[in-house]
Amino acid sequence: MPVSLRKPSTFQQYKTLLRKDLEQEFRTKEMLTSMGIYALLVLIVFGAALGQTTDGFNLLQAAGGLLWTLLVFTSLLGLNRSFSHEKEQGCLEGVLLVPLDRSVVFLAKATSNVLFLMVVEVIALPLFYFFFLTGVPLGSSWYLLVAPLLLGTIGMAGIGTLLSTITVNTRGKDVMLAVLFVPLTFPLLYACASATTAVIVGADGFMDVFFLSSVLAGGYDVIMILLSWVLYDFVITA
DSSP: OOOOOOOOOHHHHHHHHHHHHHHHHHHHOHHHHHHHHHHHHHHHHHHHHHTTSOTTOOHHHHHHHHHHHHHHHHHHHHHHTTTHHHHHTTHHHHHHHSOSOHHHHHHHHHHHHHHHHHHHHHHHHHHHIIIIITTSOOOTTGGGGHHHHHHHHHHHHHHHHHHHHHHTTSTTHHHHHHHHHHHHHHHHHHHHHHHHHHHHHOOTTHHHHHHHHHHHHHHHHHHHHHHHHHHHHHHHHO
């Protein structure tokens, strides 16, 4: 009796790859642990540096920039390790031998990076508040921080997944990823830091700044993720 083989759907391929990344990370916890410890160390460095400031220093005005500096450095560490297991164990070559759409690999890896970054943010944000904002009155709409954090995380994970794939086989991949990542994500970081600062400060007219910055961040996400999705087949094959 002939056996019929049915190719898994795109969504099934996506779920399989995503489940593989999640099970691997939650079994080893290497990326989450290293990112969490690194975020704590960056906060300690910030605390030591800002401990020398004068009483007239406006911490609220700098809080958005400090927060996104923390998130960028932490995400760079995680994105650098996103393909480490595939490269070290030869899994990437095995994935490429499977007849699946290469863009599915991008979507699954980008989704897992988004989830890992969000887990670290859930840990880092309370620590950031405890270190710097405990005695500072926040704006009444501080809960709107969710929007720039989500937009920034999605954008960094999307472009970071593409760039980590490009640099995985290069010498000095840590430096190369940072050199490519920071300039390409600068518009996103500027918009998210602006929206975050506007929400934290809560001054008059902050909603105008918040809305404009969020629109710019959302537009960046749509353009860059679509571009990364289109280019990923060429990048991972090369």
